[in-house]
Amino acid sequence: MRIIALVKYVPDSGDEVGFEADLSLGRVGPSSRLSELDEYAVEQALRLRTELAGATLTVLSVGPAEAESALRKALQMGADDAVLVTDEAIAGSDVFGTATVLSAAIRSLEGGLVVAGMSSTDAGLGVVPALLADSLCWPLLSQAAAVSVEAGLAKIARVDETGSRVVEAALPAVVSVTDQSGEPRYPSFKDVLAAKKKSVATLTLADLGVDASAVGVGSARVEVLAVGRNPDRAAGRVIVDVDGSSVDEIVDFLAAATK
Amino acid sequence: MKVLLFVIAVAVSIAAVALFVRGALTLYRLIGAGQPSPGRLGPVGKRLGNMVTEILSHRRFRARPLVKAAHWVVMVSFILLVPTLAIAYAQVLDPYAELPIIGGWPVWQWLLELFSVGGLVAIVVLFTVRLRHPSEPEDAAGARDWRSRFFGSTRWQGYFVEAVIAAVLVCVLVMHVLTSAVLARYPETAEAGSWVHYPLTFWVGQLFWSLPPVALEIGIVVAATFKILVSMVWLGVVGYATTMSVAWHRFLGVLNVYARRETDGTPALGAAAPMLVDGKAFDIRDLDDLDEDATFGVGKIEEFGWKSLLDFASCTECGRCQDLCPAWNTGKPLSPKLFTLALRDQAAGMEHSLDIFAALKSAGAAGELAAPTRDADLVGGVISPDVLWSCTTCGACVDQCPVDIEHVDHIIDLRRHEVMVKSEFPEEFNGLFGNLETKGNPWGLPPRDRMDWAKGLDFDVPVLGTDVTSADEVDHVLWVGCAGAYDEKGKKTTRAVAELLHLAGVKFAVLGQAETCCGDSARRAGNEATYQGLATENIETFASYGVEKVVVTCAHCLNSIGREYGQLGADYRVEHHTQVLNRLIRDGRLNVVAPPEDERRQITYHDPCYLGRHNGEYDAPRELLASLPEAELVEMEHSGSSSMCCGGGGARMWTEESIGTRINSARMDEAEATGAATVATACPFCAIMLGDAAASRDQAPAVTDVAHLVLAGVKRGLTNPTNEAETES
Ligand code: HEM
Ligand code: SF4
Numbered sequence: 001m002r003i004i005a006l007v008k009y010v011p012d013s014g015d016e017v018g019f020e021a022d023l024s025l026g027r028v029g030p031s032s033r034l035s036e037l038d039e040y041a042v043e044q045a046l047r048l049r050t051e052l053a054g055a056t057l058t059v060l061s062v063g064p065a066e067a068e069s070a071l072r073k074a075l076q077m078g079a080d081d082a083v084l085v086t087d088e089a090i091a092g093s094d095v096f097g098t099a100t101v102l103s104a105a106i107r108s109l110e111g112g113l114v115v116a117g118m119s120s121t122d123a124g125l126g127v128v129p130a131l132l133a134d135s136l137c138w139p140l141l142s143q144a145a146a147v148s149v150e151a152g153l154a155k156i157a158r159v160d161e162t163g164s165r166v167v168e169a170a171l172p173a174v175v176s177v178t179d180q181s182g183e184p185r186y187p188s189f190k191d192v193l194a195a196k197k198k199s200v201a202t203l204t205l206a207d208l209g210v211d212a213s214a215v216g217v218g219s220a221r222v223e224v225l226a227v228g229r230n231p232d233r234a235a236g237r238v239i240v241d242v243d244g245s246s247v248d249e250i251v252d253f254l255a256a257a258t259k
Numbered sequence: 260m261k262v263l264l265f266v267i268a269v270a271v272s273i274a275a276v277a278l279f280v281r282g283a284l285t286l287y288r289l290i291g292a293g294q295p296s297p298g299r300l301g302p303v304g305k306r307l308g309n310m311v312t313e314i315l316s317h318r319r320f321r322a323r324p325l326v327k328a329a330h331w332v333v334m335v336s337f338i339l340l341v342p343t344l345a346i347a348y349a350q351v352l353d354p355y356a357e358l359p360i361i362g363g364w365p366v367w368q369w370l371l372e373l374f375s376v377g378g379l380v381a382i383v384v385l386f387t388v389r390l391r392h393p394s395e396p397e398d399a400a401g402a403r404d405w406r407s408r409f410f411g412s413t414r415w416q417g418y419f420v421e422a423v424i425a426a427v428l429v430c431v432l433v434m435h436v437l438t439s440a441v442l443a444r445y446p447e448t449a450e451a452g453s454w455v456h457y458p459l460t461f462w463v464g465q466l467f468w469s470l471p472p473v474a475l476e477i478g479i480v481v482a483a484t485f486k487i488l489v490s491m492v493w494l495g496v497v498g499y500a501t502t503m504s505v506a507w508h509r510f511l512g513v514l515n516v517y518a519r520r521e522t523d524g525t526p527a528l529g530a531a532a533p534m535l536v537d538g539k540a541f542d543i544r545d546l547d548d549l550d551e552d553a554t555f556g557v558g559k560i561e562e563f564g565w566k567s568l569l570d571f572a573s574c575t576e577c578g579r580c581q582d583l584c585p586a587w588n589t590g591k592p593l594s595p596k597l598f599t600l601a602l603r604d605q606a607a608g609m610e611h612s613l614d615i616f617a618a619l620k621s622a623g624a625a626g627e628l629a630a631p632t633r634d635a636d637l638v639g640g641v642i643s644p645d646v647l648w649s650c651t652t653c654g655a656c657v658d659q660c661p662v663d664i665e666h667v668d669h670i671i672d673l674r675r676h677e678v679m680v681k682s683e684f685p686e687e688f689n690g691l692f693g694n695l696e697t698k699g700n701p702w703g704l705p706p707r708d709r710m711d712w713a714k715g716l717d718f719d720v721p722v723l724g725t726d727v728t729s730a731d732e733v734d735h736v737l738w739v740g741c742a743g744a745y746d747e748k749g750k751k752t753t754r755a756v757a758e759l760l761h762l763a764g765v766k767f768a769v770l771g772q773a774e775t776c777c778g779d780s781a782r783r784a785g786n787e788a789t790y791q792g793l794a795t796e797n798i799e800t801f802a803s804y805g806v807e808k809v810v811v812t813c814a815h816c817l818n819s820i821g822r823e824y825g826q827l828g829a830d831y832r833v834e835h836h837t838q839v840l841n842r843l844i845r846d847g848r849l850n851v852v853a854p855p856e857d858e859r860r861q862i863t864y865h866d867p868c869y870l871g872r873h874n875g876e877y878d879a880p881r882e883l884l885a886s887l888p889e890a891e892l893v894e895m896e897h898s899g900s901s902s903m904c905c906g907g908g909g910a911r912m913w914t915e916e917s918i919g920t921r922i923n924s925a926r927m928d929e930a931e932a933t934g935a936a937t938v939a940t941a942c943p944f945c946a947i948m949l950g951d952a953a954a955s956r957d958q959a960p961a962v963t964d965v966a967h968l969v970l971a972g973v974k975r976g977l978t979n980p981t982n983e984a985e986t987e988s
């Protein structure tokens with residue numbers, strides 16, 4: 001079975017956020033990289049690959065040519081091969097466009113299990129796994145804190161404020177994992193060197209048979225009207241107190257704040 | 260009968276020499292099977308010169324003057340007595356036999372007597388020292404005696420070696436007594452047997468004048484035979500037991516000193532040894548030359564270089580390293596001595612000696628294997644991972660070791676294998692490595708915040724590339740460092756240094772966002788690839804702005820940039836801020852003014868390992884403190900070259916410290932014991948570690964960088980000019 005881990009190339013969370021002319025998010029910052037949340041997806045996919053006899057792991061990304069570096073990182077972590085779908089026509093796609101491209105790629109790669117992160121770290125919408133499952137007509141097991149696969153069934157544990165629940169679905173399926181699923185491994189230098197010999201295949205829309213007009217800015221259903229910067233946070237007020245005399249001051253402050 | 264004794268002596272000698280030669284060959288093979296240790300054999304002249312002076316002066320025996328003197332006498336007596344062993348064979352046949360030429364020469368005879376008696380006294384001293392330090396745990400299951408440097412040393416071997424020397428020396432003296440007595444009996448030889456030739460033993464010999472000469476002759480023959488037998492038993496036992504390094508050290512220690520890392524006689528500190536791949540230093544810039552199945556660091560015993568294997572075989576088990584190890588002294592399973600001995604036994608490919616293994620076990624330091632096999636993984640199999648990761652690379656062990664064993668390099672080599680091949684390391688390093696690789700600093704904070712420390716200063720700090728084009732335009736480039744840019748305490752120190760430079764009228768600039776971590780933590784955590792990635796980035800940055808010298812506030816940056824970047828082809832002059840400030844004060848460019856009388860106080864100074872032991876700078880910060888009129892410097896129990904680590908070196912800054920007590924807390928105990936109001940230090944890592952220790956106590960001394968104290972003194976002069984006039988008069 002081919003496991004496919006989805007990864008996104010994003011600006012580092014420490015970079016200044018930049019926007020393209022069409023107000024879409026700039027993908028290539030000074031230190032863009034494999035999204036930290038997607039590292040969890042790669043980690044879980046690697047684990048499942050080891051557990052499942054005969055499984056292979058392909059990492060898949062949609063993005064500009066520079067996104068190869070995100071795939072390289074996943075290869076260093078241990079993925080077997082990598083596919084980058086890159087095409088001028090994809091630029092400016094919204095989540096629907098992205099899901100369309102991904103589902104075409106997954107079909108053509110004959111994937112049997114898709115593992116995604118819980119959300120990207122740049123746009124942060126967190127809906128691609130759901131849209132993708134819909135487009136593939138596969139079941140979705142989202143927000144997994146733990147995943148296992150046994151006898152053609154994927155089983156996850158989802159933990160939220162209300163408690164934890166275990167959900168299962170027959171393969172093929174889409175699973176998204178949270179940052180609680182287990183620390184991503186740090187590739188050893190041996191792995192880094194070994195990854196140099198692995199290949200990153202590039203596919204275009206034509207290769208996947210996707211109509212260019214179905215994706216890209218033109219067909220985006222989401223429109224960004226404006227972007228702006230949050231105002232810098234003002235310095236807070238510091239109350240220095242050595243003898244407990246500030247109690248009233250704090251109570252007044254809280255009362256005013258909750259009014 | 261003489262002939263019979265002679266035959267026995269010769270037969271035993273042949274057997275013993277055969278065993279010894281076999282042992283020597285075994286060791287030669289074992290050590291020779293190691294990987295290349297390039298550069299350790301030459302330059303011959305310089306190495307020989309250092310070896311002879313280092314050993315004759317016992318320069319590397321630190322502290323313990325009594326043991327040092329006693330050992331020196333024992334060593335010299337051993338060298339002197341070798342020829343007397345040769346002549347002993349002749350004396351078995353002819354009690355009057357003498358060494359040719361020098362045998363009857365009074366100078367030689369005086370020397371012999373002096374060193375025989377001296378050696379005997381000295382060996383009693385060494386013996387007593389050993390007796391007074393128990394070497395076994397009182398309760399083998401768990402207890403260990405913290406105070407004993409001999410804990411885990413193979414006790415019987417030490418006693419055996421000492422007993423042999425004592426017995427041989429007694430034989431020599433008995434023979435002298437009897438020879439002088441028998442010679443003094445006959446008028447024609449009376450002069451040869453007088454005190455002129457036997458300055459000490461002649462007087463004892465008088466007691467035996469009443470015995471018949473034949474009896475004296477028999478006594479000489481028996482003593483000569485006994486001397487040969489004892490010496491040969493030693494030789495045989497030592498030849499049989501190649502791991503008996505307490506005996507082998509007198510040969511191997513000499514070779515080890517010859518092949519030491521630094522030919523200038525300094526300990527193997529400062530820069531970590533380069534990581535060798537197939538005998539060549541690894542360089543991240545030539546990855547294409549790398550062999551397909553190249554391996555990194557050391558995973559199994561045979562992957563060590565031969566010099567490392569020689570190190571292990573030379574250990575005298577003296578425990579000086581263990582005695583000062585901050586990890587051992589706070590209850591961690593790492594003792595640099597037991598670590599060395601475990602590797603020694605592993606190299607010998609034999610059963611681990613029970614003393615060592617039991618000691619390792621009782622210290623929780625042994626690996627998982629009940630009896631490690633020859634091809635065992637060193638980490639996990641022979642020693643536990645906790646041993647490896649407990650080291651702060653403080654260098655106390657290397658500094659202490661009289662036979663120049665290079666513990667820190669061994670530990671780093673093992674860590675390299677764990678990280679670069681096995682990807683096994685303390686969990687916290689995941690974050691550390693990721694932060695270093697993606698953000699260029701251990702804290703994982705954004706590079707754009709690197710200049711935050713300068714906000715609110717009342718002067719502009721020029722940044723190279725933006726405000727200044729090249730380093731030539733300024734007197735100093737201030738290297739801020741990650742702690743200096745991101746840590747709250749570190750930022751304050753950077754500000755203080757910048758203010759002082761500004762007040763002194765020094766033109767300086769910084770690199771701003773162009774800086775990335777110096778790589779010290781990555782390198783000491785065993786991540787050579789990440790270290791070199793960072794280092795080469797900095798080297799390129801320096802090149803683009805023409806930077807050749809920098810001032811740093813962090814001892815780790817000082818060591819990396821100044822001592823380690825040279826291994827990557829760079830050559831920078833790096834000064835520590837205490838050195839620069841000290842000079843500015845001496846040149847009168849900064850004036851420190853005393854506070855009012857009631858603010859005078861005692862200050863103790865904590866030596867950062869990477870400033871002191873690793874880079875030999877103990878004085879500049881102390882001179883700075885001495886220049887503060889309000890300060891009286893008091894030293895802690897451990898200071899200077901035997902100072903105790905804060906616990907933050909060797910990338911330990913980034914890991915939890917869950918075994919034993921905390922090193923920073925133990926160090927703070929020492930600081931508190933001085934009664935000083937302030938602990939001054941000169942490295943942001945130390946300030947963080949000690950600051951943490953102080954924060955958890957009610958009334959701990961304040962922890963601060965020396966720079967703050969200087970700045971306070973200088974500022975006092977600015978706000979109160981009369982005061983300044985006073986101090987200048
Ligand atoms: C060449 C003749 C030498 C002889 C006969 C000799 C003999 C001894 C003896 C008998 C001991 C006492 C064993 C013990 O109690 O631990 C000893 C310990 C020691 N030897 Fe040597 N040794 C020689 C050379 C050297 C050399 C060349 C070095 C170093 C460069 C050296 C370093 C030491 C050290 C560090 C100790 C441990 C002392 C202590 O307890 O602190 N020895 N040696
Ligand atoms: S470097 Fe320091 S912590 Fe490490 S073994 Fe040596 S003395 Fe102990």
Ligand code: SF4
Pocket residue numbers: 573574575576577578579580581595596599656659660661662663664
């Ligand atoms: S390593 Fe050096 S200091 Fe430590 S016990 Fe051995 S000889 Fe002594």
